[in-house]
Amino acid sequence: MARILIVAEHDGSDLNPSTAKCVSCAAAIDGAEIDVVVLAANVADIAAKAAEIAGIARVLTVERAENENAVAAILAPQVAALAGDYAYVFGPSTTFGRDLMPRVAALLGVNQVSDIMSVEGSHTFKRPIYAGNAIVTVEAPPDTVLIATVRVASWPTAAAGGSAPVEAASADTELPVHTRYIGLESAASDRPDLQTAATVVAGGRAFGSEENFQLLYALADTLGAGVGASRAAVDAGYCANDMQVGQTGKIIAPDLYIAIGISGAIQHLTGIKDAGTIVAINKDEEAPIFEVADIGLAGDLNSAVPELTNALSK
Amino acid sequence: MDKIIVGLKRVVDYNVRVQVRSDGSGVETDGVKMSINPFDEIALEEALRIREAGNANEVIAVSIGSADAQQQLRTGLAMGADRAILVAVDQDLDPLSVARVFQAIAAKENAGLVMLGKQAIDGDNSQVAQMLAALWDRPQATFASGVSIEGDTARVVREVDAGLETIEVDLPAVISVDLRLNEPRYVKLPDIMKAKKKPLDEIALSDLGVEAAPKVRELSYAPPAARQRGIMVDDVAGLVAALKDKGLV
Ligand SMILES: Cc1cc2nc3c(=O)[nH]c(=O)nc-3n(C[C@H](O)[C@H](O)[C@H](O)COP(=O)(O)OP(=O)(O)OC[C@H]3O[C@@H](n4cnc5c(N)ncnc54)[C@H](O)[C@@H]3O)c2cc1C
Numbered sequence: 001m002a003r004i005l006i007v008a009e010h011d012g013s014d015l016n017p018s019t020a021k022c023v024s025c026a027a028a029i030d031g032a033e034i035d036v037v038v039l040a041a042n043v044a045d046i047a048a049k050a051a052e053i054a055g056i057a058r059v060l061t062v063e064r065a066e067n068e069n070a071v072a073a074i075l076a077p078q079v080a081a082l083a084g085d086y087a088y089v090f091g092p093s094t095t096f097g098r099d100l101m102p103r104v105a106a107l108l109g110v111n112q113v114s115d116i117m118s119v120e121g122s123h124t125f126k127r128p129i130y131a132g133n134a135i136v137t138v139e140a141p142p143d144t145v146l147i148a149t150v151r152v153a154s155w156p157t158a159a160a161g162g163s164a165p166v167e168a169a170s171a172d173t174e175l176p177v178h179t180r181y182i183g184l185e186s187a188a189s190d191r192p193d194l195q196t197a198a199t200v201v202a203g204g205r206a207f208g209s210e211e212n213f214q215l216l217y218a219l220a221d222t223l224g225a226g227v228g229a230s231r232a233a234v235d236a237g238y239c240a241n242d243m244q245v246g247q248t249g250k251i252i253a254p255d256l257y258i259a260i261g262i263s264g265a266i267q268h269l270t271g272i273k274d275a276g277t278i279v280a281i282n283k284d285e286e287a288p289i290f291e292v293a294d295i296g297l298a299g300d301l302n303s304a305v306p307e308l309t310n311a312l313s314k
Numbered sequence: 315m316d317k318i319i320v321g322l323k324r325v326v327d328y329n330v331r332v333q334v335r336s337d338g339s340g341v342e343t344d345g346v347k348m349s350i351n352p353f354d355e356i357a358l359e360e361a362l363r364i365r366e367a368g369n370a371n372e373v374i375a376v377s378i379g380s381a382d383a384q385q386q387l388r389t390g391l392a393m394g395a396d397r398a399i400l401v402a403v404d405q406d407l408d409p410l411s412v413a414r415v416f417q418a419i420a421a422k423e424n425a426g427l428v429m430l431g432k433q434a435i436d437g438d439n440s441q442v443a444q445m446l447a448a449l450w451d452r453p454q455a456t457f458a459s460g461v462s463i464e465g466d467t468a469r470v471v472r473e474v475d476a477g478l479e480t481i482e483v484d485l486p487a488v489i490s491v492d493l494r495l496n497e498p499r500y501v502k503l504p505d506i507m508k509a510k511k512k513p514l515d516e517i518a519l520s521d522l523g524v525e526a527a528p529k530v531r532e533l534s535y536a537p538p539a540a541r542q543r544g545i546m547v548d549d550v551a552g553l554v555a556a557l558k559d560k561g562l563v
Contacts, residue, residue, distance in 0.1 A: 011476065071481070072444065073453055095474040099456045102409070102441035106448035111410045111530045114439045128538070129438050130332040134341050135536050141528040178484040179453040182469070186477035195475070199562075223563065235494065241459070242477050247435075248493055250475065256562045266331065273538065277562060279553070285546075294544035295556045307550040312563055 002031045002122065004088040007079055008038045008050050009096045012068065015049040017196045018092035023053050023158035025150040026090055028119035033057050037082060037169065039075055041068035047166045054162040060169035069181040070096055076103035078171035083108055083145055093149040105147035113140050115151040131247045132270040152195070153253040153274050187240035194243065197226030200254040202245055205232035206261025206301055213238050215305045216260065222313045230262045246271035261301045264289030315426025315485055317372045318361040319419060322390050323351040324383040325436045334537045341535060350386045353431025357491045359498040360461055361429050362394045369463040372396045374423060378407055378415055384514060391509035392501040398514040410527035413445035418522040420450060425486055432457050432490040443490035453483035456490040
């Protein structure tokens, strides 16, 4: 039996879909017995959602006022305290997990396996390096607890329909006061979440302005799509930071990705390698994005995008 | 604060299209252009700005690697670091051991801040800053896109999936930086000359009393599954037809 603990990601009220993706990865380990831990100020709703993930044994909860926001320095000692009962502790490769899990690993005196793409054996995994230009097979030491992050774009969402028991756990550790959460500025949007949307449309530098990005939003709304962007578009201020796709943005795997006015730099392609179908619209026939696109259209976005929106809204 | 320590890793330049060796034994690095990890360069720039604003006295650039990493340290000195330390190792160190090295140096130098890149673009692990903060028992502010020093605290804006998060940390602290934090300065020729006279000390791992951690071993390397070039359509009507064909719209 392999006891695995997954640290649930949430925003204080809703469970993040990354948690169910971690469950899929954990389930790929032979003999997995999977627990999910929810650390929050109010655990009930989040734990109830976690309990619905199929294939997990238990949901553990740690309810403390200090857990109101995800501050790694505060969560890490609690996770480390729970880790003693487990052979594996997993978190997602989202900014939440990337911030937290290495701190847990260091408290336990072990290295971490980052961004698990596939499970090859009890301690052997594949993971991307060099912005995804190489895939390395790694082996973690078998005699210590294994801390890892799961590359969420590589894993399906575990099914719902479970009803795991919810139990309060105690992680009575002293918590630091040296780190204080101030706030979150979020470009609230009603569009589907970039990381889980089935369809994503993304815009690059070629849009030229924030106003022109409206063309992209109109297309997205016609398709019910999430919206992404290249780093160049974000840096130019055409859209919010959290829309960036790529090595230093979000790694996504939608069924359909439509890249518009994006050249296809390696760092951008890293973020979309696992997309089902890639469509590219670019006025330069030689743009590298066409080397990876399943469907390419060489054309000017200023006419092509409204035309496409129009054609699809019929 | 007195001192800021900045990590500068020597990595394959970000413009190089990295190739896996045909025998799967690793990634081709022979004859390939090497540079400072781009995130680390941003960390150094920010440290210099903090010093220039009068909030620190000294910026110390540290690299852990082969003697070749002296090049990157010299570049760091030319950018404006006051002195440099090369921790000489003949093989790649794992992230936890790297964190132990930084902890030892931070303690020895009594650092007020350690600034690192949020990840190195070779291993893409994104672990060292968080590990160092844990070992040192200090705050971590990862993925920073804004840093302001206010007395004994730092206010840091972090790029997280949900948007921009702000936290306040007591110093000393560890900050890992993201790309949008700043644009690093260009190095001018006179600075390169001046940098030659700045101190660059070499120390051995054993001098720091650092024990190597249990390693995650790299067994074999392969190129990623390649995507095939698909079809080109002539116009929007053709695009819509192709999407309908695949059942995507
Ligand atoms: C360490 C590092 C990390 C990075 N991380 C990321 C990342 O996470 N994500 C990311 O995206 N980038 C990242 N980058 C930046 C990346 O290298 C590219 O600079 C960036 O992706 C380029 O964005 P772009 O394609 O929008 O712009 P450009 O490369 O300028 O491309 C614009 C494209 O638009 C086309 N075009 C112009 N006008 C029109 C028109 N009217 N109609 C149609 N097409 C038109 C052009 O032909 C061109 O192909 C990173 C870089 C570094 C160094």
